Amino acid sequence: MLSEDTEQFREVVARFLADKSPTQAVRKCMASAEGYEPDVWRQLCGEVGLAGTHLPERFGGFGFGPVELGITCQEMGRSLYCGPFFSSSVMAAHAILNQASNEQKERLLPGIADGSVIATLVLDNVADADRLGRSLFSDGARLDGTANMVVDAHIAQGFVVIASEGDGLAAFWVDAMQSGIDVEPLEALDPTRKLSRVSLSSVEGERLGDGPVDVTRLWDQLCTALAHEMIGGAEALFDSTIAYLKMRVQFGRPIGSFQALKHRAADLLMELELARAVTHEAARVLASGEGDPWTPNMAKAMAGDAYFAIAKQAIQLRGGIGFTWEEDVHLWFKRAKASEVLLGTPGWHREKMMMRMTKNSGGVDV
Amino acid sequence: MSDESSSIETIRAEVSAWLDENWSPVRPLKEWRETLVEGGWAAPTWPRAYYGRGFNETQAAAVQQVFAEKGAVGVAQAGPGRLASHTILTHGTDAQKRRYLRPILTGEEAWCQLFSEPGSGSDLAGLTTKAEKVGDRWIINGQKVWNTSAHHADFGILLARTNWDVPKHQGISYFLIDMRQAGVEVRPLKQMNGHASFNEVFMSDAEVLAEDLLGAEGEGWSIAATTLSLERQAFGSDRSGGAAKDLEGPIYDEYRAELAIALEPYTWYPQRAGRADLLLKRAEGNGAISDPLVRQEIARALCLKKGADLAAAAAVAKRRSGKHRVIPEGSIGKLAASEIARQAAHAHTLISGADALLAGANSELDGIVAEVLLSVPAISIAGGTDEIQKNIISERVLGLPKEPRFDTGPFRDVPRNIKDA
Ligand SMILES: Cc1cc2nc3c(=O)[nH]c(=O)nc-3n(C[C@H](O)[C@H](O)[C@H](O)COP(=O)(O)OP(=O)(O)OC[C@H]3O[C@@H](n4cnc5c(N)ncnc54)[C@H](O)[C@@H]3O)c2cc1C
Numbered sequence: 001m002l003s004e005d006t007e008q009f010r011e012v013v014a015r016f017l018a019d020k021s022p023t024q025a026v027r028k029c030m031a032s033a034e035g036y037e038p039d040v041w042r043q044l045c046g047e048v049g050l051a052g053t054h055l056p057e058r059f060g061g062f063g064f065g066p067v068e069l070g071i072t073c074q075e076m077g078r079s080l081y082c083g084p085f086f087s088s089s090v091m092a093a094h095a096i097l098n099q100a101s102n103e104q105k106e107r108l109l110p111g112i113a114d115g116s117v118i119a120t121l122v123l124d125n126v127a128d129a130d131r132l133g134r135s136l137f138s139d140g141a142r143l144d145g146t147a148n149m150v151v152d153a154h155i156a157q158g159f160v161v162i163a164s165e166g167d168g169l170a171a172f173w174v175d176a177m178q179s180g181i182d183v184e185p186l187e188a189l190d191p192t193r194k195l196s197r198v199s200l201s202s203v204e205g206e207r208l209g210d211g212p213v214d215v216t217r218l219w220d221q222l223c224t225a226l227a228h229e230m231i232g233g234a235e236a237l238f239d240s241t242i243a244y245l246k247m248r249v250q251f252g253r254p255i256g257s258f259q260a261l262k263h264r265a266a267d268l269l270m271e272l273e274l275a276r277a278v279t280h281e282a283a284r285v286l287a288s289g290e291g292d293p294w295t296p297n298m299a300k301a302m303a304g305d306a307y308f309a310i311a312k313q314a315i316q317l318r319g320g321i322g323f324t325w326e327e328d329v330h331l332w333f334k335r336a337k338a339s340e341v342l343l344g345t346p347g348w349h350r351e352k353m354m355m356r357m358t359k360n361s362g363g364v365d366v
Numbered sequence: 367m368s369d370e371s372s373s374i375e376t377i378r379a380e381v382s383a384w385l386d387e388n389w390s391p392v393r394p395l396k397e398w399r400e401t402l403v404e405g406g407w408a409a410p411t412w413p414r415a416y417y418g419r420g421f422n423e424t425q426a427a428a429v430q431q432v433f434a435e436k437g438a439v440g441v442a443q444a445g446p447g448r449l450a451s452h453t454i455l456t457h458g459t460d461a462q463k464r465r466y467l468r469p470i471l472t473g474e475e476a477w478c479q480l481f482s483e484p485g486s487g488s489d490l491a492g493l494t495t496k497a498e499k500v501g502d503r504w505i506i507n508g509q510k511v512w513n514t515s516a517h518h519a520d521f522g523i524l525l526a527r528t529n530w531d532v533p534k535h536q537g538i539s540y541f542l543i544d545m546r547q548a549g550v551e552v553r554p555l556k557q558m559n560g561h562a563s564f565n566e567v568f569m570s571d572a573e574v575l576a577e578d579l580l581g582a583e584g585e586g587w588s589i590a591a592t593t594l595s596l597e598r599q600a601f602g603s604d605r606s607g608g609a610a611k612d613l614e615g616p617i618y619d620e621y622r623a624e625l626a627i628a629l630e631p632y633t634w635y636p637q638r639a640g641r642a643d644l645l646l647k648r649a650e651g652n653g654a655i656s657d658p659l660v661r662q663e664i665a666r667a668l669c670l671k672k673g674a675d676l677a678a679a680a681a682v683a684k685r686r687s688g689k690h691r692v693i694p695e696g697s698i699g700k701l702a703a704s705e706i707a708r709q710a711a712h713a714h715t716l717i718s719g720a721d722a723l724l725a726g727a728n729s730e731l732d733g734i735v736a737e738v739l740l741s742v743p744a745i746s747i748a749g750g751t752d753e754i755q756k757n758i759i760s761e762r763v764l765g766l767p768k769e770p771r772f773d774t775g776p777f778r779d780v781p782r783n784i785k786d787a
Contacts, residue, residue: 127720149723187726189736195723250489252773252780260753312708315558315743319487319751320512323557323744330558330740337739341715341722347659 009064010071016048017079023328026192029082030331033185034155035194036083044083045115051089052113055097060110066221066286070228070279077232080331082192084118086229087152092119094221095160099171099208108158108173119158122147122174122198127341128348129219133164136200140165143172143205146197153183153196161205168212172205190338192331220296223343224286227279227296227303230339234272234307237314237332241265244318261317268310275302294356301349304340311336374428377421381407381432389438391615395624398439398617399472408441408471412455416463417471437613439621442473444628445600446515450477450523453593454542457581466521466542473624478519478545479597480510480567481590485782488754490525491534491587492773492780495569497526497541504528504541504574506549509566514631516552516565519545523593524574525586527777534777538586542578549573559740563631598700598749637734638741638748639703640710642671645717648730654717663713670709674702697759704746711742 020040029035045051054069055061062068069090076085093112096105096119111117124135124147136145143163153159159174174181182199242265245256255261282299285291292298311333315322322329340346372380388401402408403417410426412418421429433440451470454462469475486492495508506526516522522543529537545552549572554562581589611622645664649655655664681695714735715722721729725736746752760766773780 125720126723149720186724186728189723189725189729189739247784249781249783250487250492251771252489252492254784258753258769260756312743316746316751320482320747321484323747325556325558325560327558333558333743334740337715338723341718341720345716345719347716351659 006068006071009068010075012048013050013072013075014078016044016050017075017081020044021076021079021081023080023331026080026082026331030191035152035192036155041083041115044085045113051085051115052109053089055089055093055109055113059105060113066224066283067280069225070283073225073228074232074235077229077234077335078236080192080233080236080335084120084152084155086193086225087120087156088112088115088118090225091121091151091222092156092158092160095121095162095171095213095218096173096208098214098218098221099211100173101209104173104206104208117158118152118156119160120150120152120156122150122153122159122161124148124162126151127344129215129344129352132162132213132215133169136161136163138163138165138170138172138205138207143174143200143203146199148197149186149195150183150198152194153198154185154194159198160208161200162213163205169215171208171213173208174200174203174205178204188338190334192335193338219343220282220286220293223300223349224279224282224296226339226343227275227282227299230303230307230336231272231276231279233332233335233339234275234303234310237310237329237336238268238272240329241310241314241317248318255317264313264317268306268313271302271306271309275299275306278302292357294353297349297353297356300344301346301353304346304349307336308340372425374425377425377428378432381429382436385432385436385438389436391437391613391617393617395439395617395620396472396474399441402441403468403471409451416455416467434610437610439610439617441471442628443625444473444476444515446479446519446523447475447477448600449479449593449596450521450542452596453523453540453589454580456592457540457589461577462542462580475520476515476518476628478513478516478522478565478567479593480513480516480522480524480543481593482510482512484509484511488751489773490590491538492777493525493527493538494782495524495526497528497539497574499528499576502576504576504579506541506543506569506572506574509568511555511564511566513552513565513567514563515628516545516567517554518627521545522567523580525590528583528586530778531776532584533774534780535587536584537777538590539583540580540586540589541574542580543569543572543574544578547572557744559634559637559737559744561631561634563634634737634741637737638707638745640667640707640742640745641714641734641738642667642706642710644731644734645710645713648714648735649717652717654719657716660713660716663709663716667706667709667713670702670706674699674706677702694759694763697755697763700749701752701755701759704752707742707745711738714738 025037029037049062050072052061053064053072054066057063089112093109096108100108112119123132125131126149136147143161156176159176161172161174162169163172180201180203184197186195186197188195245261245265246254248255278295279299282295285295314329315333318329321327384405384407388405406417406419407429409418410421410429413420447470451467454466470477481490483493483495485494495506497504497506508526522545524541524543525538526541527537528539549570551568553566555564555566556562610618611625645667649660649664654660677695678699681693684690684693718735726733729736761768
């Protein structure tokens with residue numbers, strides 16, 4: 001159960017997004033090259049302060065933890081908010097929080113927390129945490145290589161690059177404006193989340209901290225946030241689909257009166273409830289350090305399956321209209337399909353979970 | 367002259383001789399089609415009185431075979447035209463057949479189908495487009511949707527309600543409507559995969575002449591059954607245009623141009639079926655084949671496909687033998703197609719890994735895989751939803767008791783969408 005305070009926080013976030021990110025706005029962002037509305041982003045960071053939800057107060061954030069970050073993500077997923085929140089506040093900021101020295105955090109995080117700096121995380125594999133560092137390299141002084149898919153790289157001023165260095169992985173802060181960087185926007189299956197290919201050729205990077213990258217921790221944090229976003233999207237689709245079952249009449253009766261469809265709705269609710277419970281638990285585990293450490297893997301797997309199952313049925317249960325461009329369902333369907341793969345498929349996460357349960361170690365290289 | 371009892375050999379010889387005399391790849395397409403229709407080889411299964419020879423399917427297949435061997439172009443291909451011509455042939459008056467059939471065969475007049483409505487899809491008989499008789503014509507008001515090629519069409523086969531005081535199936539009439547009139551507006555309908563293969567058609571005080579009512583007033587539903595069964599037969603059929611589309615010569619250029627327009631709406635149809643045929647090659651190409659999880663999912667798709675293909679072949683054989691009235695293997699085909707498509711899309715996702723995030727020119731096979739992912743949801747809706755198909759299987763094939771009905775009274779009293787639910 002969430003406390004009263006966190007419920008209030010959810011309401012604030014939900015109200016802001018319902019107002020600023022209706023589907024007309026999503027469609028506009030989706031069709032634009034930038035993919036977001038800078039004014040809304042500024043309000044979201046300034047008036048509401050969301051960009052720093054989970055960042056410590058001394059670095060300009062709210063000082064909330066994974067639970068509140070989850071709430072923000074869930075509401076953003078519900079409204080399909082288009083903007084650099086996930087890339088900058090979630091992906092890049094977590095990497096900095098985990099890896100950077102205190103001095104670096106003081107320098108880099110406040111800009112991200114107040115939204116004046118958009119950053120993103122440059123990974124050379126966005127689906128398999130065990131295969132990082134195979135096409136991004138550091139020789140100690142310079143960075144080279146390619147990342148095939150980077151979220152929001154086209155609008156980022158700063159990159160956190162994870163590259164291989166010697167036998168391990170290191171994180172670097174890179175000024176995205178310097179020469180030697182090529183950012184090529186790509187056509188994404190889910191046009192509400194923009195992707196680019198990023199190539200680095202002898203680029204200057206500032207090493208974040210001096211330790212190796214804790215990939216497991218980073219992936220747990222990102223997947224927990226993404227799973228919340230997915231649950232929010234699944235909830236939006238589920239609710240609108242149930243409403244449709246009550247409204248649509250064929251054969252002289254609401255289609256929701258057909259038992260086949262009632263049972264399907266009940267099955268989906270069960271899948272959603274279980275995925276939601278595990279997703280919230282993942283945030284609790286991250287916040288408290290107590291519980292099964294592989295809960296984030298379970299959450300991402302279950303949220304992935306539930307979101308896509310609901311997305312498929314949201315179309316199917318609307319019949320033909322569900323397949324049209326004009327109807328909004330496909331916006332969530334595309335997000336569901338892309339999120340199923342981003343940061344690892346449900347199958348990948350189940351495998352990871354089994355490895356952690358049986359050996360309690362972070363996975364083996366294949 | 368060959369007839370219904372002719373042997374395949376006789377037919378082959380006769381078609382060959384006729385083609386040798388008349389066919390030439392340098393003839394203009396329209397002129398060639400006129401010859402084809404005059405010669406009676408345009409539609410061999412049709413009766414002699416209307417451009418045909420009264421052949422059975424096997425005899426007609428032999429004719430088509432000789433055409434293919436000689437590279438001869440056949441009649442115009444467009445799907446909706448075929449539905450219209452067969453229905454008119456079955457239910458039309460002599461005057462209607464004389465007026466409409468020939469230009470469909472020659473390709474001079476294109477048709478579209480105006481059945482589905484925003485308010486009535488699964489429950490097609492719940493349609494609310496209204497036709498009122500005023501003097502010597504019918505005045506039509508209402509909206510249709512999912513109309514393939516309506517923007518190219520000269521005519522449409524139209525279902526409209528002519529009587530609101532009888533049960534729904536009895537108040538529908540079947541019309542042949544001129545699409546080139548002020549009261550008909552056609553707007554493209556874009557789908558979630560970015561294509562716009564369909565249209566919405568708005569009719570406001572559109573007119574149909576009394577002589578263009580097909581069959582009797584109120585008989586529309588039973589006539590529509592003819593059209594719909596033809597449509598079901600065509601579901602998932604090959605729309606490649608046959609061998610003649612790859613040959614060289616002026617007539618082939620004309621033919622290709624005609625095909626391009628007729629087939630344009632269907633370019634993504636192979637993708638909506640899931641492209642199980644690409645799975646193995648893709649997985650071997652990018653190494654995903656060594657992942658046991660991926661192998662399982664590909665295998666699952668290929669098993670389903672194999673089963674469906676064999677069951678379909680068995681159904682055809684049983685139907686030919688004529689001994690079976692209800693053939694389960696045939697009814698499950700459409701349902702199986704949906705399952706195969708979904709499973710293939712799932713396997714494609716796993717093969718792609720992170721590449722599944724991309725679309726268009728940036729993605730694999732020039733966007734084919736992304737198009738699969740965004741088109742597969744259509745297959746379990748188009749041509750009757752899976753749920754309706756399951757109702758049909760359980761009630762008609764398995765003989766399970768029917769659902770209670772709430773729409774058997776006068777149509778006027780049948781509930782419609784609940785607005786403020
Ligand atoms: C790609 C595509 C191509 C199409 N092409 C054509 C075309 O060429 N010509 C044409 O006329 N139409 C076409 N259609 C329309 C199609 O036939 C209808 O969309 C379909 O029959 C469903 O009707 P509907 O959209 O009104 O959905 P609805 O009938 O409103 O159905 C909504 C949901 O309720 C379910 N449902 C309805 N009744 C029952 C029941 N009794 N029991 C259980 N569940 C039920 C449905 O299965 C569906 O899941 C096309 C549609 C698509 C998506």
